[in-house]
């Protein structure tokens with residue numbers, strides 16, 4: 001059960017499964033606040049927010065949706081919406097013409113075939129405009145409490161770096177990960193990976209030297225391993241806790257932002 005076996009390609013499936021579950025537990029400790037970062041009050045709002053989040057930050061979506069949700073409260077409201085009115089509101093999220101088309105199409109399909117409410121099944125969800133497996137898993141996991149693995153850009157990057165999967169096909173990855181992670185953990189595992197991808201294992205420069213997963217990760221060293229340099233890359237509002245969990249100690253008297261390795265002291 002070592003990262004070295006994963007790096008050498010000698011890791012058994014059982015060892016990988018055990019390592020995946022250790023990773024999930026470490027992530028749970030590092031990101032106890034992990035959750036869906038989109039604001040919503042019901043399944044329809046979550047579906048709309050998730051459509052808007054394509055190629056856009058959750059923060060920007062959350063700045064945009066209050067006006068949208070205030071104006072359009074039901075699937076029927078979206079079904080009857082003037083595309084230009086919707087586009088004007090959602091423009092800051094980018095790709096606004098396509099997104100408006102998807103949202104209005106979603107409203108029409110829900111009104112026509114589902115009594116105006118979101119269906120729960122994967123099969124029915126993926127037939128709706130603007131909803132693929134990723135969005136369906138977000139809706140099922142967060143609005144309906146049905147465990148689902150959300151394969152977004154963070155999930156693809158991190159699970160490949162962690163040697164849990166190989167490849168970039170989201171559907172194949174989802175099924176590979178389903179075999180490694182306990183069913184009840186699928187939704188929270190997704191949130192934790194996404195949190196870690198936004199705060200620690202950043203795309204351009206992962207903070208390896210300040211990462212709680214370092215001992216479990218065959219890609220350790222892809223980013224800076226120097227604890228101080230790595231810690232300076234951390235993002236979010238629980239940086240001190242992340243530093244502590246990574247086993248490094250702040251030494252900067254001024255702000256505690258310049259850590260060094262406790263092990264090396």
Ligand code: SF4
Pocket residue numbers: 161162200201202206207208209211212213214217218219220221222223
């Ligand atoms: S050790 Fe580096 S590559 Fe591995 S998960 Fe942590 S930050 Fe990402």
